[in-house]
Amino acid sequence: MGHTARVGAFVWISAGSLAAWLWLLLCQGFFWRTDVRLPPRRDPETWPSVCVVVPARDEADVLPSSLPSLLAQDYPGRAEVFLVDDGSADGTGELARELARRGGLPLTVGSPGEPPAGWTGKLWAVRHGIALARAREPEYLLLTDADIAHTPDSLRTLVAAARTGGFDAVSLMARLRVACGWERLVVPAFVYFFAQLYPFRRVGRRGSRTAAAAGGCVLLRTEAAERARVPDAIRHAVIDDVALARAVKKGGGHIWLGLAERVDSVRPYPRLADLWRMVSRSAYAQLRHNPLLLAGTVAGLALVYLVPPVALTAGLAAGSTATAVLGGAAWLIMAGTYVPMLRYYGLSPWLAPLLPFTAFLYLLMTADSAVQHYRGRGAAWKGRTYARPDTVGEES
Template sequence: MWVWVMGVALLGWLGLWLGRGGFWRADQVLPPPSEPLTDCPGVAVLIPARNEANALPQTLPSLLQQQYGGAWEIWLIDDQSEDGTGAVAAQIAQALGGTERLHILTGRALPAGWSGKLWALEQGWQAVQAQAQTPDKFKYLLLTDADICHAPDSLAQLVTQAERQGLGLVSWMVRLRCESVWDCLLIPAFVFFFQKLYPFPWVNDPTKRTAAAAGGCILLAQTVLEQLGGFGSLQGALIDDCTLAQRVKGLGVPIWLGLTSSTFSVRPYGTLASTWGMVSRTAFTQLHYSPWLLLGTVLGMGLMYLFPPLGLGWGLVRGIPWLVAVTGLTWGLMGALYRPTLRWYNLPTVWGLTLPLAAGLYTLMTLDSAWQHWRGRGSAWKGRVYPKGS
């Protein structure tokens, strides 16, 4: 049994090393523009915000003070917050002299079949269209979460990439907070698993079908959104960022997804429970609610991540040199592929040994997501529970 299991696991890691687009290199990064754009198109920034009064003092100034050569305005959609989100945003804009640039919308009640974020974005987009004096005033929309703090040149980098590469969508997986022990265990692993599931080099290759985006920061061409039929075309999608990217690439429009360290999330996770809630909310949705895909995921994660350390322990206890060698090589290769992501988060290589533990916890989160779905609890987020099957 050990010969068969460890042989498959080793071949699997060799396949990830040599295939999957070299996802593990974590090298899809936007370079600083060599030359600024001579004609910067207008950008409308849409921020869906629900109970974000604590985050906005850190994040909203970064958008109000962008170093961008074109016109940009911000629409913050206060999605029925209970903590004074809209008032806090207004105070920040007034203090920075940005009241003319910031528009605060009071979100309407959530209609049936919509997720809160998509409904907020749809309302923001309607407001942009109503207020724009000319149809081409805002060529792009920047969709960004209220907890994202942007680098001063964030907008310039995203637009430059879109303009010079002819892209309809440019997205950054921003740097997530990684401070506590739980963060160090789970956050880099989350980024690693996301890159493995959606290899960024394949996403960025127009000849590949793979498509994904990171919802915290997406630059989207308005004409592309119009082709899709607005955010209503994504209605009911809980994994709205990747769904959007798949629809855009399905139109034959090239997209780009990469990493950034200068634009980051201020949202604190810090505990196992907070990360667990984030992942279990949509993990089973990612598997299309299929029990067979769930079974395959559990078996695959166990084979690839858990058996190597277990086999190494068994080989040491029973004194089986070949088993120690094969499992040690497999675990070492696993850590080597994980190292670039760890380096991105300024963590030492030794943290690579914890990837099997992180994989085990993420497998349990996925099982919990399926359990909640089968109990009819749907997906909960920001005080809302979305019905089963949404």
């Protein structure tokens, strides 16, 4: 009797997992599709002025692969680059000046000093860069990370898309590096999970409450930034790109987010430990440091990603056809929705069945993020550790 009850319970759990996947497949903004690219655009009659702001902290390793691509932008209007050296100890600022001597767009290197209480280092650097750019009165700001490389036409296509679509912010999810085994296993899933949380189609829809951006590449209309009080209004945000998008949308702005074709990250993550730090430093912040949200997330990840392969295996072993069929169907849908992302990254679709294992790694990373937070080491990045927003005093 007890065995029958256990089998029956697992059938229901497997059915719940399949139902969750059917809902995700059909009702979550078609998040699994990878055809959300820069929308149709046409060149404006007059090209607006743009200032590019690049916050950089200890980026000497990647700067030779990224900064020259910005300086070499083929942009018909007035454009200038402001790199903000955020207390680097590796000669980032000096290297930037050396790279600029080879020609290209004008480059200004600034240094804001240590961030005051209540500010993350990146947003303090962005604030300083925007303040330097304000003297040029640009119509647009391109906020881009120091590890992001752009093709020569990147800036003009971003501006053309923003002008044509009437967008206040246009953001591209940079194509991350997938050169080694761990990168191939973990990186596409990172973008897949992000799109699942923030379906790109919903982000760009007027009236939708879904707001997100990819911090590596955000073209932002200066007027919209001022209206949304960016970055001051989000100065404590660890996940600053999502916070920026919410602030702009709350201020009445129209935003757009999609996958990149002309923007690539050059930062390597050769070891699992590197990828682990990338995810765990902000995972618990994404859950607003809430233990209940953490418990719900762990349970949800287990139901959606771990139950299907376990149900299929256990059902076959126990002779429970219903359990095996339900688990197999859920796993098949899961793998099928992952294939487009693997193809976007030029990887074999045979990696798709491994998604449950990758999801288990993300579950562990999320739990570790919470552990590090309660040990006082949460949201640590390049020598800085940030407190929860509600533990920081407000500026007067």
